Amino acid sequence: MMLRLVRFFGWLLFVLLLVVFAGVLYARKVSNPVLSGTLTLRGLKGEVSIVRDRWGVPHIRAQASDEDALYALGFVHAQDRMWQMEFQRRVAQGRLSEVLGAAALPKDKFLRTWGFYRAAQAALPALSARSRSLISAYTAGVNAGIAQDRLPLEFRLMRYRPERWTDVDSIAWSKLMAYDLGGNWDDELTGQRVLSKLGAAGLNAVLPPYPANAPTILSSQELNLPSVARPTPAPLATSSLPADALRQLHAQLAAAASLGFINAPGKGSNDWVIGGQRTQSGKPILADDPHLSLSAPMLWYLADIQGPTLHAIGASIPGLPGIVIGRNDHIAWGVTNVNPDVQDLFIEPAGARLQTRTEVIKVKGQPPVNYPVQTSAHGPVVASSSDWQDGQQRAVTLQWTALEDGDTTFDSFLGLNYAQNWKQFTAALSSYVAPSQNFVYADTAGNIGYYAPGRVPIRTPGWDGSLPVPDDSAHRWTGYIPFAQLPHVLNPTDGLVVTANNKVTPDSYKPFLANNRVWAEPYRAERILQRLDTGKPLTLDDVASTQLDTVSLVWKGLEPYLLQTQPKDDLSRTALDLLRGWDGNETLSSVQASVFEAWLMKLEEMAQDEVPDVRLTSFAVLNQLKTGGALCRNASANLGSCADELAASLQAATTDLSKRMGTDPSAWAWEKLHSSLSAHGAFGSVGAIAWIWNRGIATPGGTNTVDVARPDSGTFHQTHAPSYRQIIDLSDMNRSRFIGTLGQGGNPIGSHYADMQPMWRGGQYIPMSSQAQDWGDTLTLNAAP
Structure with missing residues (x-):
C-alpha cells in the first residue's frame, strides 16, 4: 500500500512538473517581446532604432525628437517589465485587492490612507512644459508596448489585461521611492516607545547619537554658507501615544514592510567622486552603488537613450521616463540617501477640523469596501483614537514634504539628463523636492562637486522633530531651508567627496537637517576613505575593488570586547578560537564571518527584554560593551553584566549555527548560510510557484561592509544590497562600467532575467558604453510612424 502511494504521488508530481514546464514554455513563446525587425508604432514623429546588446541593454537612437527617444524607452520598458510596472502602479494606487483578493486589503488601506497616488496627481500640473511633453511621449510608448499584446505570464495567471498607462502613472512610483528613502516616522514611534520605558539615557543607548569624531560628508572648510538660527532642542517629552493609536500605526508599518518598504539597519548607499589630482588619468572618477531592497525582476533597467539633444546612459526605473543615475556626454552623477527629517507626527487637538473622503476599494471575489480617509491641514490622518487620558477623540496626522503640492522633482531628474556643466546641474537640482539625496557630480572639464537638494523644513525653535508632538504653536513648519543654503561644494581642495548615508555636515553648519540620531553608522x-586616501593615483580597478570591499570595521571595533568572552561550552570555545587573528574579511569561504554575524545578531537583541522587538545597531552594541551598559543586563535571563551577555549570546549563536550547518565549526562557511533573496512582488511568497520567479545566490560581505550585505535576523538572507553599481571615467566616458543585480528581462525563463546575477556577485561589470563596438552580439528593432 505504501509503495503504491509513493508511486502515485511520484507520478502526480511528475505530471504537475510537466504542466508547469509546458505553461512556462507557452509563456515564453507568447510573452517574449519582438526584438528585431521593423515595427510601425503610432505616435512616433520619426524613425527610431532600438539595438539590444548581448546583455539586453537597449541603445535607443531617435532621429526626429527627444520625445521619440522617451517614447522608445517607454516601449522597451513595457516590452521587458510590464508586470513590474503594473504591480508598482497598483501599489501606488492602492489597488492590489482587485487582483490579489482580500489578503491585500491592509496594504491598500495603508496606501489609500497616505494618498501616494493623489500626491502624484497633484504633482503633474506643477511640472515644466518640457517635462510634461517628455512624460506624455513616454506614456505613449508604454501604451504602444501594451498594444503588442505579448503580456507576461503574471497577467495570464491572473486573467486580466493592464489598463492604458497614464502620465500620472509615470510619477506615482516615485512617491513610493520617496517613502522608502525619505522618512523617519517609524523612528519617531520607536523613540517614543524607548523614551517612555527607559528615559532619555535609554534613548541614547538604544539610538545613539552620531559619534563626534566620525567623518562627515563635508568638512567645516568646505562649507561656505550663510547661517540661520539653529533651534535649541527642548527637553524630550515622555508621554506615550495610546495603545489603540500605536496599534493602528504599527499595522501601517507592517503593511509597508509587506510591500518591501523596510527601514532596516544598515540599509543605505555609497557614492563618491574623485578629482583628477588623485587619479591616474588626471580626470575625475565617479562611483555609485545605491543599496535598496532586492526584488525580482530587479528594480533598475539599464538603458542608453539618444535623441537630437538628449544623450544619457545609466540606470532607469521601469515606469519612470529618463535616466535616474548615470551620465550624458558631459557630466556624470550619482545619488545616495541624505535622510533629513522631513516627516512629523502631530497629535491633533480634540475637535480638530478634518476632511473626510470615501475610498472605494474593489476586492477580487468580494463586494467593494468603502474606506473612509481623513486629512488635516498637516496631511493624512494615520491614526485616530479616543483612548487618551481625557477620553476625547484625537487624530494623529502626518506632515511630509513628498505629499505636498508642487512637487517638481521630475523636472530635476529630466533636467540632469540634459545638464552640461555645474551651473546647469545645480539649476536642475533647484527644482528637487523629495526624497533628498546626496548628489555627487563630475564633468569632462575636470570639475567635481556635491549637492544635497530637497525641501527640508525649518521648525519652530526648540523643536527637533524627533518625536510625535501636539499640534500647537510651538510645533510648526515655518518654511524650508533655501536651496543656496543646502550643503554643497564645488572642487573641494582635497579632491574627494565620499557619502555613505553618514552625517552630512559638522555642527558648524547651522541649518538644521535632522536630529543627530538619523545618520547611518560611520563604518562604510x-x-x-581608508581605501581611497592612499596617496597613490587611483584607477577604475581601484574604485571597483573599493565598491566590492568586504572587510568589516564593525568587527574591528568589537574585536577586543568579543575576544574577552568566557565561553560557556566547548562549541563556543572552538568558535571563539576561530575568531582570534581574523582580519574581518567576510568572504564566501570565511567561517569566521558566520560566527561573527550570528553572534552580532544575538547581541543586537539585548534591549528586547526592556523594549520588545527593538534591535540595536552594531554601533549601539559597541557602546554597551565599551561602557558596561545597562542594556547588557537581563534579570529574567540571569545576566548581570556585559560579560554574562557575551557568553550567553555566543552560546546562543553557536547553538543556532550547529542546527543549521552541523556541529563542526570548521564547516560553517559563510556561503552556506548567507545568500541574496530577490523575491517577486506578487508570487514571491507563494510556495508552490515562487521558485519560478525568485532568485538567490550566495553572497560575501555583511553588516556595514562597503559591499553591504547585512543578514536578516533569523534567516540570514540578504534582502538589501547594492542594487546597481556604476563607475564612470570622465577621461573616456565609454570606458565606464555598470551592472545590475539580476538582468534586464521580466520573463523568468528569458535569457536576460538573471544573467547579470553571477557577475554582480563576482564583482564584474558590463561596458557603460554608447559605442557599438562595445555591445557584443546585438538584435536591432527599427520603428517608424
Missing part, C-alpha cells in the same frame, strides 16, 4: 564611510 570610514572604510571607503
Whole structure:
C-alpha cells in the first residue's frame, strides 16, 4: 500500500512538473517581446532604432525628437517589465485587492490612507512644459508596448489585461521611492516607545547619537554658507501615544514592510567622486552603488537613450521616463540617501477640523469596501483614537514634504539628463523636492562637486522633530531651508567627496537637517576613505575593488570586547578560537564571518527584554560593551553584566549555527548560510510557484561592509544590497562600467532575467558604453510612424 502511494504521488508530481514546464514554455513563446525587425508604432514623429546588446541593454537612437527617444524607452520598458510596472502602479494606487483578493486589503488601506497616488496627481500640473511633453511621449510608448499584446505570464495567471498607462502613472512610483528613502516616522514611534520605558539615557543607548569624531560628508572648510538660527532642542517629552493609536500605526508599518518598504539597519548607499589630482588619468572618477531592497525582476533597467539633444546612459526605473543615475556626454552623477527629517507626527487637538473622503476599494471575489480617509491641514490622518487620558477623540496626522503640492522633482531628474556643466546641474537640482539625496557630480572639464537638494523644513525653535508632538504653536513648519543654503561644494581642495548615508555636515553648519540620531553608522564611510586616501593615483580597478570591499570595521571595533568572552561550552570555545587573528574579511569561504554575524545578531537583541522587538545597531552594541551598559543586563535571563551577555549570546549563536550547518565549526562557511533573496512582488511568497520567479545566490560581505550585505535576523538572507553599481571615467566616458543585480528581462525563463546575477556577485561589470563596438552580439528593432 505504501509503495503504491509513493508511486502515485511520484507520478502526480511528475505530471504537475510537466504542466508547469509546458505553461512556462507557452509563456515564453507568447510573452517574449519582438526584438528585431521593423515595427510601425503610432505616435512616433520619426524613425527610431532600438539595438539590444548581448546583455539586453537597449541603445535607443531617435532621429526626429527627444520625445521619440522617451517614447522608445517607454516601449522597451513595457516590452521587458510590464508586470513590474503594473504591480508598482497598483501599489501606488492602492489597488492590489482587485487582483490579489482580500489578503491585500491592509496594504491598500495603508496606501489609500497616505494618498501616494493623489500626491502624484497633484504633482503633474506643477511640472515644466518640457517635462510634461517628455512624460506624455513616454506614456505613449508604454501604451504602444501594451498594444503588442505579448503580456507576461503574471497577467495570464491572473486573467486580466493592464489598463492604458497614464502620465500620472509615470510619477506615482516615485512617491513610493520617496517613502522608502525619505522618512523617519517609524523612528519617531520607536523613540517614543524607548523614551517612555527607559528615559532619555535609554534613548541614547538604544539610538545613539552620531559619534563626534566620525567623518562627515563635508568638512567645516568646505562649507561656505550663510547661517540661520539653529533651534535649541527642548527637553524630550515622555508621554506615550495610546495603545489603540500605536496599534493602528504599527499595522501601517507592517503593511509597508509587506510591500518591501523596510527601514532596516544598515540599509543605505555609497557614492563618491574623485578629482583628477588623485587619479591616474588626471580626470575625475565617479562611483555609485545605491543599496535598496532586492526584488525580482530587479528594480533598475539599464538603458542608453539618444535623441537630437538628449544623450544619457545609466540606470532607469521601469515606469519612470529618463535616466535616474548615470551620465550624458558631459557630466556624470550619482545619488545616495541624505535622510533629513522631513516627516512629523502631530497629535491633533480634540475637535480638530478634518476632511473626510470615501475610498472605494474593489476586492477580487468580494463586494467593494468603502474606506473612509481623513486629512488635516498637516496631511493624512494615520491614526485616530479616543483612548487618551481625557477620553476625547484625537487624530494623529502626518506632515511630509513628498505629499505636498508642487512637487517638481521630475523636472530635476529630466533636467540632469540634459545638464552640461555645474551651473546647469545645480539649476536642475533647484527644482528637487523629495526624497533628498546626496548628489555627487563630475564633468569632462575636470570639475567635481556635491549637492544635497530637497525641501527640508525649518521648525519652530526648540523643536527637533524627533518625536510625535501636539499640534500647537510651538510645533510648526515655518518654511524650508533655501536651496543656496543646502550643503554643497564645488572642487573641494582635497579632491574627494565620499557619502555613505553618514552625517552630512559638522555642527558648524547651522541649518538644521535632522536630529543627530538619523545618520547611518560611520563604518562604510570610514572604510571607503581608508581605501581611497592612499596617496597613490587611483584607477577604475581601484574604485571597483573599493565598491566590492568586504572587510568589516564593525568587527574591528568589537574585536577586543568579543575576544574577552568566557565561553560557556566547548562549541563556543572552538568558535571563539576561530575568531582570534581574523582580519574581518567576510568572504564566501570565511567561517569566521558566520560566527561573527550570528553572534552580532544575538547581541543586537539585548534591549528586547526592556523594549520588545527593538534591535540595536552594531554601533549601539559597541557602546554597551565599551561602557558596561545597562542594556547588557537581563534579570529574567540571569545576566548581570556585559560579560554574562557575551557568553550567553555566543552560546546562543553557536547553538543556532550547529542546527543549521552541523556541529563542526570548521564547516560553517559563510556561503552556506548567507545568500541574496530577490523575491517577486506578487508570487514571491507563494510556495508552490515562487521558485519560478525568485532568485538567490550566495553572497560575501555583511553588516556595514562597503559591499553591504547585512543578514536578516533569523534567516540570514540578504534582502538589501547594492542594487546597481556604476563607475564612470570622465577621461573616456565609454570606458565606464555598470551592472545590475539580476538582468534586464521580466520573463523568468528569458535569457536576460538573471544573467547579470553571477557577475554582480563576482564583482564584474558590463561596458557603460554608447559605442557599438562595445555591445557584443546585438538584435536591432527599427520603428517608424
